[in-house]
Amino acid sequence: MIETKAYAAQNETTPLAPWTFERREVGPHDVQFDILYCGVCHSDLHQIKNDWFPGIFPMVPGHEIVGRVVKVGEHVKGFKVGDLAATGCLVDSCRVCENCKRDLEQYCLNGSSQTYNGLEQDHKTPTYGGYSNTIVVTEDFVLHLKEGVDLAAVAPLLCAGITTYSPLRHWKVGKGHKLAVLGLGGLGHMAVKFGVAFGADVTVLSTSPKKEEDAKKLGAHHFVVTTDPEQVKAAKNSFDFILDTVSAEHDFNMYLSLLRTDGVHICVGVPPKPAEIAAFSLLGGRKSLAGSGIGGIKETQEMLDYCAENNIVSDIEMIDIKDIQTAYDRMEKGDVRYRFVIDMATL
């Protein structure tokens, strides 16, 4: 077994603290890589607090993981020692269901293996994430990174990046479309970058007028303050797509009114409570309310390659792992531009 240093939550009430555990030995199809940087996702905080469902403890969060390969199994073909490697939200899936066969492992019908707070495909061994010094992952779920990229700023692409890239690609958002990005946080800032890169006319919808300057710096063409009734009125019937990254409660009916006929409101954020949707909000203008969850391995690789070719990375703030609690406190207040990334050398 491989002795592994980590930061873990022992239960849903204790703060993260140093913890040591054992990862499996490198199997014939496994890649082991030492972790250089790990992004801090809002879902890390939700999961250690049991906000969504009872978690598996001790819990080592982290699913925006980049590093360098230190060992490969005898049947591994795509990686060698010294290569860059990355892992996102998934470390395995059943590989045989109809969704896995369509490269949609994130929707595996038999339950994909989440990178942490999940179980391996034996459905009993817990998985532990990237707030640790090394990780062992089956080759098919390890992503390639190009040498020369800014590794720390690439880490958030593994969750925030693919979560916004995948729906924009699925609905073929691009030239001639008006895209609204709802919320300007970790997900929202990536959605703006991708929307602009794909050629869409991008508007940021935010409750905070203070974010206008930042939105424009990220490339957004327009900004609407959603607490200003005049601005909301002027934005009615104007968007082909709304990419909704907000994970707090909000009024879907109001946002649906901003869509044009045949417009699509796509949810990627996860508010804590179910929302009330009036059927009239949808049928007036034949509108759709949709959702999208992360992305499959093939598409995640495509996204990483696209970002490398087009110089797209996340805007980050690097932290020492000892400051993770402060980072969580600030993240809860929306006080981060736009992703914390842990320098794992500080572990």
Ligand SMILES: [Zn+2]
């Ligand atoms: Zn995430």
Ligand SMILES: [Zn+2]
């Ligand atoms: Zn499957």
